[in-house]
Amino acid sequence: MTDIHASRPAPSGLGSGVQGHGLHLRLWDPESATDVEAWLRGHTDPDFTRWNTPLRTITDRVSARASMDAKAADVAAGRAMTFCVTDAEEGTVLGQVSVNAIDHLMSCAIVGYWVLPEARGRHVAVRSLLLASRWAFTEVGLHRLDLGHALGHEASCRVAERCGFRYEGTARGAMWEANRRDAFRDVHRHGRLTTDPEPEAP
Incomplete structure (x- = not known):
């Protein structure tokens, strides 16, 4: 199994x-x-916006940087860890994987991920989610990770399952519709415990 080096968030x-x-x-x-x-x-990728509506509207570099600053504040406060996923050899940015809403009392968090169009088809989402999950379990000491995706997002569902996140049901109206903040859609819920076996990376 691949060695992983990590440090505790601070x-x-x-x-x-x-x-x-x-x-x-x-x-x-x-x-x-x-x-x-x-x-x-x-x-702003169409495939991302089809399935996700960020809390902050991102349309240009100014709003992108404002969103990054907000995420950095969450990281500094220990509320989340938002990872930039890069190729280990070349350092090329491939996407993002995040551990959000970290709750140390309940020992849980919510994970999310996206991959840039040119990096798709290479199992980047699966490999990065496996890494981030192990980090959350071993370095942060969490017991449970939750993952939710819009109903119908089959690609995200496959990523969840390949990373050991079991399907646990459908939550009604638990997510905004695409590009809406006044309408809701159903969400597939997945979960993984620190006691669940870790799947092999592709």
């Missing part, structure tokens, strides 16, 4: 990040033009 950052499965998970850099551009493209 306001000062993540050190060298998390590595394994041919990927490097690191913090996003709001000061990096490359990171801002990748964040913007990821959040």
Whole structure:
């Protein structure tokens, strides 16, 4: 099994990040033009917006950076960890995987992910979610991770299942409709416990 190196989340950052499965998970850099551009493209990609409606509207580099700054504040406060997923050898940005709404009292969090169009078809979402899940279980010490995706998003459902997140039911009206904040759609709920076996990476 691939070795993974990680450090416990702290306001000062993540050190060298998390590595394994041919990927490097690191913090996003709001000061990096490359990171801002990748964040913007990821959040405005038609396939992303079909299935997700971010809390903050992202339309240009200014709003992208504002969104990145907000996420960085959550990371600094220990509320979340938003990883920039890059190729381990070349450092090319491939997408994002995040551990959100970290609740240390209940020992749980919510995970999410997206992949840039040019990086799809390479199991980036599966490999990065496996890495982030192991980080959350071993470094943060969480007991449970929750994952939800819009009903009908079969690609995300396959990622969840390949990463050991069992389907646990459908939540009615638990997510905004695409590009709406006044209408809702159903969500497939998946969950994984620290006691569940970790699947092998593709």
